[in-house]
Amino acid sequence: MKKIFVLLSFVISTTAMAQQDALVFFVDKADVATSIANPISILTQDALDRKAMHGIAIDERDVPVNEVYITEIKNQPGITVHAKSKWLNAVYVRGSESAINGLTSLASVSDVEFADKTLNRRPFQKKQRDKFALENEASRVTYNYGAAANQTEMIGADFLHEEDFTGTGMVIAVLDSGFPNVFTNNAFSDVVSDGRLLGTYDFAERQTNVDGTGSHGARTFSNIGAFLDGSQDFVGTAPEASFYLFRTEFAPTENPVEEAWWVEALERADSLGVDVVNTSLGYQDYDNPNYDHSYEDLDGETTIAARGGNIAFEKGMLLVTSAGNDGGGFTFVATPGDSKGVLTVGAVDSSGDYAGFSSIGPTVDGRIKPDVMAQGLDAAVVDQDGDVTFNNGTSFSSPIMAGAVASLWESRPEVRNDVIMQVIRESAHLFNNPTDEMGYGIPNFEDAYNALQLLAIEEQVLKENFAVYPNPVRDVMNVSFPKTIEEATVSIYDVLGKRVLQQKITSTGNRVNVSQLSEGMYIAKVTGEGTSNNFKILKQ
Structure with a gap:
């Protein structure tokens, strides 16, 4: 019994000491508001220009990881920091399972995510596969x-x-x-x-x-x-x-x-x-099969x-x-x-x-x-x-x-x-008929x-002209406005040229109720501030 106990203790001890990989997430970042208010302090001008051109917001994810927190992790016994991510607000670490779990006691740490999704058995060695083997072969x-x-x-x-x-x-x-x-x-x-x-x-x-x-x-x-x-x-x-x-x-x-x-x-x-x-x-798949992605x-x-x-x-x-x-x-x-x-x-x-x-x-x-x-x-x-x-x-x-x-x-x-x-x-x-392969x-x-x-x-046409949608229309017709126009008048005519509806609209109040019109073809004329467009619409 004593020998079994000693052996069991050895297994538990060596398992606890095995090196594991994990993401360690932090609770917050430092000076977020200041950094976002002064984005050139965290991003290059080229990055700011690209984001501005595409309307991409600068947010907390652009702010660097708190270096004080990273230093705190590096100073923990048995822990090595291999990478950091400002987007995930995390560092990638290596250490024993117990050492990594111990990081959760730090006030700066919000969570730990192990690469080994089970952690219920010791990793075993797997033959290393050359992921570039196929590509390294010169076929001709x-x-x-x-x-x-x-x-x-x-x-x-x-x-x-x-x-x-x-x-x-x-x-x-x-x-x-x-x-x-x-x-x-x-x-x-x-x-x-x-x-x-x-x-x-x-x-x-x-x-x-x-x-x-x-x-x-x-x-x-x-x-x-x-x-x-x-x-x-x-x-x-x-x-x-x-x-x-x-x-x-x-x-x-x-x-x-x-x-x-x-x-x-x-x-x-x-x-x-x-x-x-x-x-x-x-x-x-990885050298440690516990890390494999299913x-x-x-x-x-x-x-x-x-x-x-x-x-x-x-x-x-x-x-x-x-x-x-x-x-x-x-x-x-x-x-x-x-x-x-x-x-x-x-x-x-x-x-x-x-x-x-x-x-x-x-x-x-x-x-x-x-x-x-x-x-x-x-x-x-x-x-x-x-x-x-x-x-x-x-x-x-x-x-x-x-x-x-x-x-x-x-x-x-x-x-x-x-x-x-x-x-x-x-x-x-194959856009209309995609395949698995x-x-x-x-x-x-x-x-x-x-x-x-x-x-x-x-896009240029829409910037310079009115547009109506949906078409065909059942109850409500919407009118999109050119960028420079705020007010307009919508006039709707039947096929005989008789005006059957007229309504003033704005760029924010741009809905026209056509539910009272009979089914059939109509002409909608939208006029405002020097611009006039005619549309053939089908009332259903």
Whole structure:
């Protein structure tokens, strides 16, 4: 009995000492009102300008985490802080279960959320899976002129370039695992010499060098910003954009801290005024299986990455993310691709057919994912040595799409991110009949561009003219006013030209009761302050 007791005590002791990961949430922030009243103290002018243009409010989530609270956590025995998030008002920590639970006794801490959702058994070692194995395989090598032509023309990004929309003035952040040789690679020489590589940061190592582990990030970056003109020709989908390169992935291991680093990078991107973010990363299973995300977790709101992605969307950025390469494994789109605020991209082959490795939808709550598709099988890339090659993976369909998104948005930068995303979805070839494998299908950026310009014309027309709705109408007809007009008169005539109703209205009192009219066709004339518009309306 004594031996059993000693053994049981040892098991309990070692379990309590095992290292766990967790988010630690704080109760509040310091000087919130002062910071919001003086936003330049917490955001760059570029970020303020973008938010003002899109009508994005500055709120408490933009205020940094209280450094006093972070220091207090760092000073706790057995606790290491690995990341922080102002949007979540939290830090990501590592320590024993008991040490982390002990943090709840601090007045500054509101809650603790463990990465291990059960904490009812000790973690065991699982064979490390190389998440980039598929993408690191060079499927074929050829040096044909314009190697990127097919993947660019497939989505109509070449049309945007012909219209001189190449990403100029747009800022793109690329979040990935490593960007070796970007300052010396010929494919990025224009970006570097033009001063369009605005900054780099490694959130895992806390340094500006972003060589990282592997060359995955350099290759995904090439799909957006590379330009080669000579014996090897290659053009990314936004070759004139400006860039931040952020390393958030630590390839040798797989741990949820990478989600926390990713959110931290989003926060920095937002504060710097970034427009578009490309993420060729996805998270579902980890070295510690207790940390794995189940299908039920991938509801677009639960994971650290999904929560951060949704806030980034609310802050006005447009996030483009790879769907994942688990079509033959876990099957479904991983996080942050499950996020409701993310444009998730699957992979097709050179003919536009579904690539079998591409993760599919729907999400557990029934949403269409992936959103759209681009070439990810035999996708042309530029490697870290400046050579054109071909790789497989949704990691490459995502940046091909992200660059096109930035080039499209350049044509109308005042439009909000949600409108841009919806225009792109509606341009895709399966929009009316989406599938689990392909989502809404392959976008046509020429159609998206034309729809966006038509939207601009419609908005301008509405600014300068009256409009009536609904039509047909049953009981009440509403009148929208041009911006500069406050009062108007509505006159309604039957088909014989007899006036049957007349009413004065204002921009705030703009409802006209037509319930007394008989069913049939009428002409409504709205006149006010020099502007007059006629409308054919059907009374039901």
